[in-house]
Amino acid sequence: MAPVRMKDQLAYLIASLNRQLEADLTERLRPGGVPIEQFRILEVLDASEPRPMGEIAAQALIETPTLTKIIDKMTTEGLVYRAPDPHDRRRVLVLTAPAGKALFKRLRGISSAQEKRIAEMLETEKAAELKSLLRELLQ
Amino acid sequence: MAPVRMKDQLAYLIASLNRQLEADLTERLRPGGVPIEQFRILEVLDASEPRPMGEIAAQALIETPTLTKIIDKMTTEGLVYRAPDPHDRRRVLVLTAPAGKALFKRLRGISSAQEKRIAEMLETEKAAELKSLLRELLQ
């Protein structure tokens, strides 16, 4: 059997598309001066708040030592703040500060616009199929 | 319309799956002590050699300044070497040294095994459909 060319490997296609989508998002976030990681953190918190560090890290696809440093920075920028979890004092909860909420309000449309552009490139049922296949592979 | 939850966004699914696949590959490369970037570079060169820096960077999804440093390291490790392009002296061609070929021979099966595992998780026609959809979105 002929070797599978790198470009035909699913892992490579996924990596390429991921890179393209991240570059696109980064570009659109640039005017706001917001790194993509911070944007994702605000998205996570927007869905439900407060959240412990570990959960944010897992959902935003960031390692916990990195998250600690990003949250440090976002705190000094007044976007979020920490609070100890009263039920489990090992945990540190993160909340969105008013400035963070305002920032996210300005930016929230960016990711949904990207999603929309993608949807427009595929027919509706194809987009659904694609998501379904990706979910099948996730874990 | 209800906001699209982050987890339902295609860009997020792609990022998650990419992370999972890279973690998996990294794990399997660990015994050989080969970083995933170096493995991808060897894959690119295996397909056709020699290749200029810029092309390798584009195909291996690495920024060119980063590639310069990785090739520096791989050169000192005796895996690859540089040669000036006689037709265009701005270009630097990269070739695989014997040690690099031997290393890749040992590792080449790892990515195809990953591809195989993925294929086994999906039915054949689903895998083909998934690739087709990803290609449709790529540029």
Added chain:
DNA sequence: TTAACAATATTTCGTTTTCAACAAATCAAA
């Protein structure tokens, strides 16, 4: 109760990556 173990977040520290500036070679237009 304790003592051992597990979970959570942070710190440390060496490596890697990035951005901007740069150098060299080529190309294109006057």
Added chain:
DNA sequence: TTTGATTTGTTGAAAACGAAATATTGTTAA
């Protein structure tokens, strides 16, 4: 030609990353 713009790759300083070690709290089992 020569000049200016473009392409290609490297460099250097700063930032980001991540594995391992640490500190703190919680859980479990003797």
